[in-house]
Amino acid sequence: MRRLWSILTSTRTTVVVLIALSALLLLNVVIPQDTDNFRAAHDALLARSPLARFVLVTLGLGHMPTSPIFLGVLALFFVNLAAVLEDRTQSTVARLRLRLPDDVKLAAWMEKGEGLRVTWPAGLDEDRPRQVLEQLGYRVHAPGPRQLWAVKNRLAILGFPLFHLSFFVLCAGGMLLFYTRFTGSLTLTEGQHAAGTFAGRVQPPLVGRIPSVGLTLDKVDAVFERGQPVQLRATVRLDDDPRATPRQSSINHPVTWKQHTLLVEKAGLSAVLWLKDSQGHTLDRMAAPVPNAGETSVVPLDAGRLGAALRPVALKDLGGRTALTTTEITLSLLHGDRAIVEGRLRPGQSLRAAEHELTLVELRYWAGLRLVSERGGGWLIAGFVLAVVGIVWRMLWYRREVGVIWDGQALHLAGRCEFFPRAFHAELTAISDLIVDGNRGRA
């Protein structure tokens, strides 16, 4: 057990674990992952050979966050971290000390560190060393007559456990996010309401239920500058809000409430279509999203008996909302795969076939929205804050110890610091100067 504990708390173990984690992160970049952006490359690699299948699926390296190897190394990382923190608790507490250990003599301690000897000026106040050290932020203790032992930033060592504990907080936040995360996409036309159904991609949470969220899309604003999208905004009203206050989701500024985040991702034209028969009876009315680019989109009409094919129209090429009344779109009325009639229509215009009439009533905008629901974000942010505070505290406000002995003729200063010995030597010199000369230089 002792040997196991020794291995667990060893710095070499930490180094090995960090190298292993780095190697796995490297593999995460090099091996195509089973994610939205790299799925095609991942599947192509998977199809190549049984070895690829073994690596990607059996070892799980095709989806690193859930790979048993990665999770195993991560677990070892946290076990090592916990063991080191526990092992160092006593020494950390000891290093908070305000005084020298009882069995250590100041003179002997001073022989081991950086040292300076200067002449004690005649008539100098014997309290001057204490005054200077206290002015510079040191906590001073007198182990004997004409002796001082001072420490600065003695609590800085607490930055070490704080920084390392933050990893546990980050891990807790990450796990909560992973298990509770839900994402669902939906496309709505202005004026449409969605009541908890997601027609697009849905990733259900591993723990918990799919959230029931209802909302109405009021308005979409898309702004382009030189063909580049400089803003996209969607105004929505949430069913959760009894006052139905309009709220705006834009790029970088999503609508957030409770654990939900509503992002607007894309937008386009939406054709409001009205299908009538030859007697003028309404067969169907719908809002059909017009694609921005790529393939023609086909939407079913009249319970699938007919269809409407809409050719892409790039939103960036239009002149904004004012142009909607005059924008033309290319439409086809389909029966099966066959186009009955085709043409370019402006709002208010119709395509007429023998038994049907398809009218483009108006053009609106559609917005592609994504709802993300998850818990644990607060833990993650708390972990970030703790990590930054801890590392800054530990590395920048590091502990310094100074011993001073004088005998009325000579002044002996010596000290130690955890980091940056050259800067500390300069600091000791400045302390000496301040004591002896009363200089106002910064230490």
Place this chain on the structure above:
Amino acid sequence: MSTPYALLYWLTLVGYALAIASQLFGHVFDRPRAGRAALWGVVGGLGLHTALVAWRWGVTGHIPVIGTFENALLGAWFIVLVVLWAGWRDRFPLLAAGSLPFALIILGYGGMSDTAPSPLVASLQSFWLYIHIFFAWLAYAAYTVACGAGVVYLARTRRTEKAGTESGDAPADSSEGKKALADSLERLDELMFRATTFGFITDAIMIAAGSIWAKNLWGSYWGWDPVETWSLLSWLCYGLALHLRTTMNWRGRRLAWVLVAAVVTVLISFWGVNLVMEGSAHVFNVD
């Protein structure tokens, strides 16, 4: 680029290149004056570079952070500024020769990309962008300083027969020369550690800020995107370097080699990943 802008751009590049060459000449042929003069060349180059950044800012109406060219322009500016400050403060003019080649490569690479100004697209209109990029460039500049200090350390310890003080006055075999060499090596060692510490802290803030921004932009704090993952890997490498220094007392040449190797992860983080992997959501271009 317009012709005057291109002229200023190439003047800056040439200025840096000449300064680096002059410093190397000064070091190799023991001409300390050439080294010191070169440092003023770097100052002059930085002045031209600052004009480039300001000009671009005026033309586009936003801080130059969009696309490879603007990121290279601003990133190289940060590197030169921090290297100059560190070299001046710690009396290491040769630091520029060790660190500035990165800035030169970055600028040159940026100049080969599309330089046409772009409007600030919606995805980049966020306060967190500026926090993220500011700390990213501080971190990369600090790592470059650490690498440069490592290079100088390695160069100096190879020349143990010909110790050089900054004034170049004391011959190497004199006790004064040995003391001067030991003093400069100690300062370099401390500079490596300081720069790594500063880079590690600013890198942590960069990752945290990027994560919070990602939540607002993509709905997720961490998406295991290649650039995100590589930046974490790079941070872990420098964390490893700090562990080796503080707990296993790796100093001098060993630490120098670690820091010279680790800077490669930083370069890959910014350029390599997007060159090799298409499909990353973390794109610096708007194309």
